[in-house]
Amino acid sequence: MPFARSADDVQLHYQVSGSGEPLLLLSGQANNLHWWDRVRPDFEREFTTVVLDHRGTGLSGKPEGGYATRTFAEDALSVLDDLGVDRCHVYGTSMGGRVAQWLAADHPERVRGLVLGCTSPGPPHGVERSAEVRRSLAQPDRLKARRALLELMYTPAWLERHDEPFTTHGGPFTTLGDPDMPPHARKGHLLASGNHNSWDALPSITAPTLVVHGTDDEFNPTANAPLLAKRIPDTRLHLVEGARHAYFEEFHHETGPLVADFLDAH
Structure with missing residues (x-):
């Protein structure tokens, strides 16, 4: 089971599969590497996929502090260094897209092609979710x-067809958060995204960049996509x-080839 060490000596768990040019896949907030379970097979015939548990999730270390999207980017760099990967494609979704922005901006020589999915530049310039959405996620009835989170992630038609959604590690969903995160790590991820x-x-x-977003994304509003596209x-x-929000999973038959073709061209 491979592990890397971050610059501040946090253990970072990662997995590698597939063949071809390396493709780093970065997961969303408070999620471990299983975020990509359904998507990785779309890429493994053309790319060597690399996924990691962000600090605070999965089998990675769970320090009391050090949670920031820029730090997560440095963690990802530590994994690439451990693998001896000098340059790779990077695909980040949701908070993973925020992490990917820093990786590409701070280390341009390491990023060959960049895909930013359902993500944002963050406040104060990004478009934040509505108060109504925030209330739906914060209601006391778990x-x-x-x-509410499921309905923000997936369309009603998809949810109707997936009473037992796809999973490879025994949990009910792979995109609704790591259930084993300690409270301090969950809070750290929340603050990292918010800051x-x-x-x-x-x-x-x-890096040549592809920005992908669902037209009906209210969790991370679609209006962020053109902001990123105009700015980069x-x-x-x-x-x-x-x-x-989970376009990358529900619509993977459309977006998998889209992303692969874009990266192949660069």
């Missing part, structure tokens, strides 16, 4: 809050019609 602000760094990204040079924007 079952109702979970249902993210890459606006000034975005124009320095040199050499960027293509693709909106997935009817998709919500």
Whole structure:
């Protein structure tokens, strides 16, 4: 079981599979590497996929502090260093897209092609979710809050067809958060996402970039996609019609080939 060490000596668990050019996949907030379970097979025939448990999740260390999207980017770099990967493609979704922004801005020589999915430049320039959405996720009834999150992630049609959603590690869902995170780590991830602000760094990204977002995403509003596309040079924007936040899973038959073709071209 492979582990790397971060610059501040946190253990970082990762997995590698597939063959071809390396592709780093970065998961969303408070999620471990299983976020990508359904998506990785779309890429493994063309790419060597690398996934990791962010600090605070999965089998990685869970320090009391050190939670920031820029730190997560340095953690990802430590994994690449451990693998001896000098340059790779990077695909980040949700908070993973925020992490990918820093990786591409701070280490342009390490990023070959960049895909930013359902993500944001962060406040104060990004578009935040509505107060109504925030209330739905913060309601005291945990079952109702979970249902609200499900409905923000997936379309009603998908949820109707997936009473027992795809999983490879025994849990009910792979995108609704790591259930084993300690409270301090969960809070750290929340603050990391909330404090993210890459606006000034975005124009320095040199990697060819694809921005992907669902047209019906209220969890991370779709309006963030054109903001990123206008701010980052050499960027293509693709909106997935009817998709919500987990477009990369529900619509993977559309977006998997889209992303693979984009990265193949660069």
